[in-house]
Ligand code: DX5
């Protein structure tokens with residue numbers, strides 16, 4: 324059994340006091356801090372860029388998990404690496420034929436890498452690059468906004484992705500992102516995911532440590 328890791332999505336944090344939010348979330352037991360980067364082009368929303376991450380970096384030693392929802396991500400990975408990302412994930416849909424080279428470029432910068440697929444992309448799309456990945460991220464909502472409803476059709480894809488990872492014999496993390504709640508987190512884990520992103524579920528609660536513990540233990 325792989326270790327269950329909880330990755331609060333900082334998209335739901337108060338950006339006017341982001342440094343404090345980072346400290347509080349890390350101290351509440353988060354294993355990774357999930358940083359959603361949106362460019363208004365790959366997705367219909369704009370969040371923040373490398374400068375924002377760089378300025379948050381001194382506040383914590385927690386693992387920064389940068390989820391790039393941007394077009395032409397290869398043009399920016401160096402800046403996200405320099406900003407202090409520990410892992411950078413890029414979308415298959417944004418890279419297509421350049422996915423493998425982009426993953427390798429991330430690794431060459433000394434940063435862990437991962438591929439992301441949207442709810443309507445088959446797991447088979449990333450079969451050829453799975454060996455390059457430290458993490459595979461499956462979206463359980465269409466990316467762009469926090470607070471959306473979990474798409475249950477993704478559950479069999481989690482099982483399929485878990486089998487693909489198993490076949491590599493490598494301890495590749497399987498992350499799930501979008502609409503995770505206390506009600507569906509068990510099904511997601513049972514299907515084989517071990518890294519759980521949760522934005523609104525974590526940030527709507529006053530006691531962040533308690534909700535992170537519940538998400539981990541359920
Ligand atoms: C969606 C983002 C998610 C999102 C998660 O585009 O990638 O990380 O912020 O938020 P919740 O948990 O509220 O769906």
Ligand code: ZN
Nearest residue numbers: 357359390500
């Ligand atoms: Zn995300």
